[in-house]
Amino acid sequence: MADKPASPDTSPNPEVLSMPIVPPSPDVVIVGGGVIGLSAAWQLLQDGIDAVVLDPAPGTGASHAAAGMLAPIHEAYWGESHILELNLAASRAWPAFADSLGVDTVDYRHNGMLMAAYDADDKALLDNLGDLHEQEGLPVERLRSRECRAREPLLAPGIRGGVYSPLDHQVNPRRVVAELLNRVPVVPVSAAEVAPHQVITDDGQVMACRQVVVAAGAWTGRLLGVPIRPIKGQILRLSGPEGLLRLPVRGVVRGSSVYAVPRSDGEIVVGATQEEQGFDTRVTAGGVYELLRDVLALLPGLSEIDLVETRAGLRPGAPDNAPIIGIGADGIVYATGHYRNGILTSPITATAVSALVQGHQTPLDLSPFSPSRFDARPTGRTPDPEHLSGVPA
Numbered sequence: 001m002a003d004k005p006a007s008p009d010t011s012p013n014p015e016v017l018s019m020p021i022v023p024p025s026p027d028v029v030i031v032g033g034g035v036i037g038l039s040a041a042w043q044l045l046q047d048g049i050d051a052v053v054l055d056p057a058p059g060t061g062a063s064h065a066a067a068g069m070l071a072p073i074h075e076a077y078w079g080e081s082h083i084l085e086l087n088l089a090a091s092r093a094w095p096a097f098a099d100s101l102g103v104d105t106v107d108y109r110h111n112g113m114l115m116a117a118y119d120a121d122d123k124a125l126l127d128n129l130g131d132l133h134e135q136e137g138l139p140v141e142r143l144r145s146r147e148c149r150a151r152e153p154l155l156a157p158g159i160r161g162g163v164y165s166p167l168d169h170q171v172n173p174r175r176v177v178a179e180l181l182n183r184v185p186v187v188p189v190s191a192a193e194v195a196p197h198q199v200i201t202d203d204g205q206v207m208a209c210r211q212v213v214v215a216a217g218a219w220t221g222r223l224l225g226v227p228i229r230p231i232k233g234q235i236l237r238l239s240g241p242e243g244l245l246r247l248p249v250r251g252v253v254r255g256s257s258v259y260a261v262p263r264s265d266g267e268i269v270v271g272a273t274q275e276e277q278g279f280d281t282r283v284t285a286g287g288v289y290e291l292l293r294d295v296l297a298l299l300p301g302l303s304e305i306d307l308v309e310t311r312a313g314l315r316p317g318a319p320d321n322a323p324i325i326g327i328g329a330d331g332i333v334y335a336t337g338h339y340r341n342g343i344l345t346s347p348i349t350a351t352a353v354s355a356l357v358q359g360h361q362t363p364l365d366l367s368p369f370s371p372s373r374f375d376a377r378p379t380g381r382t383p384d385p386e387h388l389s390g391v392p393a
Helices: 014-018 035-046 081-101 120-135 145-151 173-181 217-224 285-298 300-304 339-358
Strands: 028-031 051-054 113-117 141-143 161-165 191-195 198-201 206-208 211-214 229-239 249-253 256-262 267-271 306-317 324-327 333-336
Touching: 028 035, 028 198, 035 051, 035 173, 035 333, 035 339, 081 173, 081 339, 113 120, 113 145, 120 161, 120 249, 141 145, 145 161, 173 339, 191 211, 191 217, 211 217, 211 339, 217 229, 217 306, 217 333, 229 285, 249 285, 256 285, 267 285, 285 300, 285 306, 306 339, 324 339, 333 339
Parallel strands: 028 051, 028 211, 113 249, 211 333
Antiparallel strands: 113 161, 141 161, 191 198, 198 206, 229 267, 229 306, 249 256, 256 267, 324 333
């Protein structure tokens, strides 16, 4: 499942106890209760379509570990224009999505983001990304060292420069998930088998529906055989005075990437490693050391505040780094493989899933994200309208 607990210390979210009642015969069953699955369910419900999520411990996996950077510009890379287009569309969708959940409730803030370079070699890497930003016409400001520190005084004096993006913003993923869990019905079970119109749970229960959506994150490969793999990310949470860090900062330190994202309550999220370790979610001494080493080189003032949490999550990654969104040749709707951008892309993916279920035009061209792109199967079909009878258009 997208947010299936993967370590002994992960327990079901207490918010499950207050979730809406599950309909006896839902139009749509969504496998996976991370932010993607929950957002898709919420959008379907808003569109008048009964939807239920299956997950044994919703919101306790990758979504719980995420930092919540909504950063299409700082996540832009050469050769990934189609991903950038999706991420920009998602960024535009976030204000309305945050408003529907409560801007203050989910701690949605749009004060921009700063990327900083620690040394000369790191500055060269940022300059290369700056060239990409300019080529794509993205609204960024290239800053000298002094200009960076004027925007974020906590930065080390020796940094070599940076890039400021007014478009990138942030949200608290744990609050987003908690709010969605108050609005979306969830059945706390795992899916053992899926088909276009039914799910068999691990205890043998058969749940029939008009359409199945799989949003199982890193576990999608095990469930459906698509090339989605888990990419481990270790992450830290610090706690200090409110306002200590003004802006989210993403740094390049001796070639390694690190970020620090402040919350409104003084929490600062520091992350994240990228490790090919399968489904291992252990927090390691080496991972914690590397994160603290790099973030304190960039923001030395954080050394005096409390370290309050260490955690590891599993990002779902496809071979080409792009998500899988669309209808497969098997008739199942896929919404998975969002890698580093699950929080960012949740509202646009939710809108796309609802459009696919209803047979409507999607908010953007999904062909680069088709489930069929990894094999020779034909392009996914539209769901059979007879199976959607009674579902509002």
